Amino acid sequence: xxxxxxxxxxxxxxxxxxxxxxxxxxxxxxxxxxxxxxxxxxxxxxxxxxxxxxxxxxxxxxxxxxxxxxxxxxxxxxxxxxxxxxxxxxxxxxxxxxxxxxxxxxxxxxxxxxxxxxxxxxxxxxxxxxxxxxxxxxxxxxxxxxxxxxxxxxxxxxxxxxxxxxxxxxxxxxxxxxxxxxxxxxxxxxxxxxxxxxxxxxxxxxxxxxxxxxxxxxxxxxxxxxxxxxxxxxxxxxxxxxxxxxxxxxxxxxxxxxxxxxxxxxxxxxxxxxxxxxxxxxxxxxxxxxxxxxxxxxxxxxxxxxxxxxxxxxxxxxxxxxxxxxxxxxxxxxxxxxxxxxxxxxxxxxxxxxxxxxxxxxxxxxxxxxxxxxxxxxxxxxxxxxxxxxxxxxxxxxxxxxxxxxxxxxxxxxxxxxxxxxxxxxxxxxxxxxxxxxxxxxxxxxxxxxxxxxxxxxxxxxxxxxxxxxxxxxxxxxxxxxx
Amino acid sequence: xxxxxxxxxxxxxxxxxxxxxxxxxxxxxxxxxxxxxxxxxxxxxxxxxxxxxxxxxxxxxxxxxxxxxxxxxxxxxxxxxxxxxxxxxxxxxxxxxxxxxxxxxxxxxxxxxxxxxxxxxxxxxxxxxxxxxxxxxxxxxxxxxxxxxxxxxxxxxxxxxxxxxxxxxxxxxxxxxxxxxxxxxxxxxxxxxxxxxxxxxxxxxxxxxxxxxxxxxxxxxxxxxxxxxxxxxxxxxxxxxxxxxxxxxxxxxxxxxxxxxxxxxxxxxxxxxxxxxxxxxxxxxxxxxxxxxxxxxxxxxxxxxxxxxxxxxxxxxxxxxxxxxxxxxxxxxxxxxxxxxxxxxxxxxxxxxxxxxxxxxxxxxxxxxxxxxxxxxxxxxxxxxxxxxxxxxxxxxxxxxxxxxxxxxxxxxxxxxxxxxxxxxxxxxxxxxxxxxxxxxxxxxxx
Numbered sequence: 001x002x003x004x005x006x007x008x009x010x011x012x013x014x015x016x017x018x019x020x021x022x023x024x025x026x027x028x029x030x031x032x033x034x035x036x037x038x039x040x041x042x043x044x045x046x047x048x049x050x051x052x053x054x055x056x057x058x059x060x061x062x063x064x065x066x067x068x069x070x071x072x073x074x075x076x077x078x079x080x081x082x083x084x085x086x087x088x089x090x091x092x093x094x095x096x097x098x099x100x101x102x103x104x105x106x107x108x109x110x111x112x113x114x115x116x117x118x119x120x121x122x123x124x125x126x127x128x129x130x131x132x133x134x135x136x137x138x139x140x141x142x143x144x145x146x147x148x149x150x151x152x153x154x155x156x157x158x159x160x161x162x163x164x165x166x167x168x169x170x171x172x173x174x175x176x177x178x179x180x181x182x183x184x185x186x187x188x189x190x191x192x193x194x195x196x197x198x199x200x201x202x203x204x205x206x207x208x209x210x211x212x213x214x215x216x217x218x219x220x221x222x223x224x225x226x227x228x229x230x231x232x233x234x235x236x237x238x239x240x241x242x243x244x245x246x247x248x249x250x251x252x253x254x255x256x257x258x259x260x261x262x263x264x265x266x267x268x269x270x271x272x273x274x275x276x277x278x279x280x281x282x283x284x285x286x287x288x289x290x291x292x293x294x295x296x297x298x299x300x301x302x303x304x305x306x307x308x309x310x311x312x313x314x315x316x317x318x319x320x321x322x323x324x325x326x327x328x329x330x331x332x333x334x335x336x337x338x339x340x341x342x343x344x345x346x347x348x349x350x351x352x353x354x355x356x357x358x359x360x361x362x363x364x365x366x367x368x369x370x371x372x373x374x375x376x377x378x379x380x381x382x383x384x385x386x387x388x389x390x391x392x393x394x395x396x397x398x399x400x401x402x403x404x405x406x407x408x409x410x411x412x413x414x415x416x417x418x419x420x421x422x423x424x425x426x427x428x429x430x431x432x433x434x435x436x437x438x439x440x441x442x443x444x445x446x447x448x449x450x451x452x453x454x455x456x457x458x459x460x461x462x463x464x465x466x467x468x469x470x471x472x473x474x475x476x477x478x479x480x481x482x483x
Numbered sequence: 484x485x486x487x488x489x490x491x492x493x494x495x496x497x498x499x500x501x502x503x504x505x506x507x508x509x510x511x512x513x514x515x516x517x518x519x520x521x522x523x524x525x526x527x528x529x530x531x532x533x534x535x536x537x538x539x540x541x542x543x544x545x546x547x548x549x550x551x552x553x554x555x556x557x558x559x560x561x562x563x564x565x566x567x568x569x570x571x572x573x574x575x576x577x578x579x580x581x582x583x584x585x586x587x588x589x590x591x592x593x594x595x596x597x598x599x600x601x602x603x604x605x606x607x608x609x610x611x612x613x614x615x616x617x618x619x620x621x622x623x624x625x626x627x628x629x630x631x632x633x634x635x636x637x638x639x640x641x642x643x644x645x646x647x648x649x650x651x652x653x654x655x656x657x658x659x660x661x662x663x664x665x666x667x668x669x670x671x672x673x674x675x676x677x678x679x680x681x682x683x684x685x686x687x688x689x690x691x692x693x694x695x696x697x698x699x700x701x702x703x704x705x706x707x708x709x710x711x712x713x714x715x716x717x718x719x720x721x722x723x724x725x726x727x728x729x730x731x732x733x734x735x736x737x738x739x740x741x742x743x744x745x746x747x748x749x750x751x752x753x754x755x756x757x758x759x760x761x762x763x764x765x766x767x768x769x770x771x772x773x774x775x776x777x778x779x780x781x782x783x784x785x786x787x788x789x790x791x792x793x794x795x796x797x798x799x800x801x802x803x804x805x806x807x808x809x810x811x812x813x814x815x816x817x818x819x820x821x822x823x824x825x826x827x828x829x830x831x832x833x834x835x836x837x838x839x840x841x842x843x844x845x846x847x848x849x850x851x852x853x854x855x856x857x858x859x860x861x862x863x864x865x866x867x868x869x870x871x872x873x874x875x876x877x878x879x880x881x882x883x884x885x886x887x888x889x890x891x892x893x894x895x896x897x898x899x900x901x902x903x904x905x906x907x908x909x910x911x912x913x914x915x916x917x918x919x920x921x922x923x924x925x926x927x928x929x930x
Contacts, residue, residue: 361502
């Protein structure tokens with residue numbers, strides 16, 4: 001196929017149009033004073049409808065999605081996005097619903113949100129859930145605001161610090177900062193788990209809480225979680241659960257039972273909603289009873305058979321998102337939960353964990369495995385290990401592209417040198433895993449025998465390795481017409 | 484068996500055998516017994532696709548949507564026309580089943596779309612550079628305030644009460660965390676009280692936030708406000724309706740430092756409030772303070788034009804606790820819809836959508852005034868929304884409209900509790916003359 005390389009602006013010609021609008025007889029009225037009007041001409045494309053279709057179809061073909069193939073991007077849970085979810089989210093009585101319509105008109109939407117909250121409470125072991133946050137990081141921010149409000153209500157104003165392990169997702173410390181906390185980083189032990197001594201040393205009456213992912217970003221279950229919870233709670237802090245890795249433990253263990261006080265989920269990871277090329281996501285936040293009064297507004301409640309939006313919670317942190325959250329994403333997650341049922345969700349976690357362990361066991365001879373243990377839904381390799389340091393993890397991932405795969409997450413977590421983080425998810429078959437394993441083994445051989453193949457990769461794509469330094473040094477962030 | 488889990492019992496046994504485990508339970512033995520969930524999840528049993536579809540559709544059918552009844556409700560979410568090609572193209576699964584383009588060689592599609600989006604938003608707002616999208620208009624406004632906080636010393640953000648009430652609430656939630664004071668400026672004759680603004684802005688002011696058209700649909704002239712902000716070294720943050728920029732003076736023309744807004748109107752359905760997209764465009768001097776993803780143009784090793792995520796040193800995954808923003812996932816798919824929408828409407832169409840919305844709103848305004856049942860609340864230029872006062876409680880009025888198959892306007896009292904019997908009507912290009920005339924006739928009878 002020909003490599004299409006035009007920008008939409010470059011196929012624009014004066015007087016082409018791609019739309020039709022009804023005629024309006026009142027055409028010549030101008031009711032707005034001249035000084036309030038735009039003077040600068042509006043540079044937007046002028047293209048016909050069929051050209052637009054070809055253009056964006058060509059661009060779509062330059063993309064890799066879960067529907068194309070294996071996408072083992074660790075920590076992102078790139079599982080299959082069921083099509084019935086799209087149909088349900090596309091029902092006109094959802095898509096054409098205005099958020100400010102009267103409560104009588106929106107009962108179905110509220111019912112769905114109420115039911116979804118209920119299910120998520122059961123899955124996480126929490127007492128109440130807000131569906132408002134728009135993504136995982138937004139959930140983190142909201143959760144930290146709740147922690148802040150909790151301490152403030154108790155007059156405990158010294159608690160200005162949040163502990164974040166050095167293995168945490170980058171959003172954790174950033175969210176803590178945006179929420180107005182200072183960040184205290186604690187070291188992980190050699191297995192990527194929380195180092196209890198470091199944690200003890202960090203605890204004092206200024207600590208508001210600890211953010212933790214369990215399983216950890218190394219894909220390992222935090223076995224000391226009960227001790228961690230009691231240490232934090234004894235010190236007067238709260239425990240925050242980053243739900244990025246929830247796909248490992250559905251039906252097996254619940255953050256609420258582990259001692260977590262606040263939880264966020266990523267519906268676009270665990271609950272199968274599409275990642276959309278970088279969103280929209282949804283990051284619901286669940287809490288224990290002691291934090292319910294602080295949840296963002298409005299709260300969806302049920303009185304007899306009627307659902308309502310309650311704004312009357314004086315201690316709420318307020319609003320964090322316009323309207324009620326990413327509703328369309330919520331419809332998809334709810335549809336998924338109905339399809340899977342309790343058994344299906346548990347089975348999903350079992351197979352996600354089995355797939356990851358199988359791959360880990362198959363690859364350990366060929367790549368460096370820093371921690372030897374049963375993993376959960378993902379595992380982290382340290383590239384090819386020290387002896388082959390001439391070939392980097394970046395080179396390995398670019399070579400995977402030549403073989404038709406989306407590479408795993410690279411250089412995260414930061415505590416593992418040359419990290420390569422693989423999350424197969426439950427929606428891949430054994431045959432698919434095996435094919436990918438064979439490719440990884442082949443690449444490890446190529447690294448020894450013909451390292452240039454890796455260093456120049458990808459070789460088979462229309463676009464070769466990209467100069468990212470140039471992009472950052474001389475930023476070109478928009479198209480401009482040639483002079 | 485489950486339709487999205489391909490492993491068979493036989494596969495399972497084979498894999499367990501290879502790992503050296505005898506059962507699935509062995510893979511979860513690292514979870515301490517004391518916290519393991521030793522029961523099944525208390526959820527419904529799995530449903531077939533037919534059953535799921537019936538159950539969810541039954542819920543949907545309890546709603547009454549703008550698909551059935553003409554909608555005169557706006558207030559931050561707008562019923563503009565969406566060309567068929569927008570959903571058709573955006574739901575190509577190569578787009579919607581991919582993730583953030585971390586591997587540019589196989590995600591040039593998403594990257595180029597974002598580059599085109601950035602170009603269109605920069606051109607629309609008259610600003611220098613745009614990012615790849617934020618969650619929604621209000622959170623984009625709060626993110627703009629975070630940039631202002633990072634810029635200099637001071638402890639106050641000033642915001643006009645003519646800014647959308649939800650935006651102000653969200654701003655306050657964010658600013659409370661930073662112990663930053665939010666000072667609200669009163670409304671005078673439907674616009675920001677400039678005298679009060681003048682006496683409020685001082686050296687401690689980090690940013691000034693306004694909205695155009697404002698919450699009441701009024702087009703404000705911000706020339707003086709921009710000067711006031713800049714004289715005090717505060718950033719001028721303008722929240723704008725992107726459709727209005729087809730005809731209205733842009734944030735760039737006003738000299739604003741940051742333009743933000745709700746991008747839903749650009750090809751995204753109402754969706755009961757989300758997912759929408761926030762947009763942000765800034766002056767070049769603030770480029771490295773912008774939150775979220777940014778795509779830049781570069782070259783590959785053979786000299787071909789190529790796009791990649793860039794300026795990542797700003798972002799949370801590199802800067803961690805030193806980052807200005809924590810945003811990671813944004814609203815890429817909604818930005819794709821906006822891009823296709825802007826490409827489809829293009830230079831002429833966007834202007835025409837803005838003109839028709841405005842003209843139809845003005846026609847509705849005049850026709851309603853003629854009934855003698857309404858009086859105008861502000862005598863100010865407006866875009867596609869306007870406030871009227873009448874003799875009836877607005878909830879009651881809207882209920883009566885609904886009985887006649889019309890979705891009425893926003894009850895102002897809900898956001899400004901001391902203002903009774905005031906309604907905010909919105910008219911987009913989608914409303915026909917028949918629908919407008921019918922609204923007028925029905926209201927004449929009701930009141």
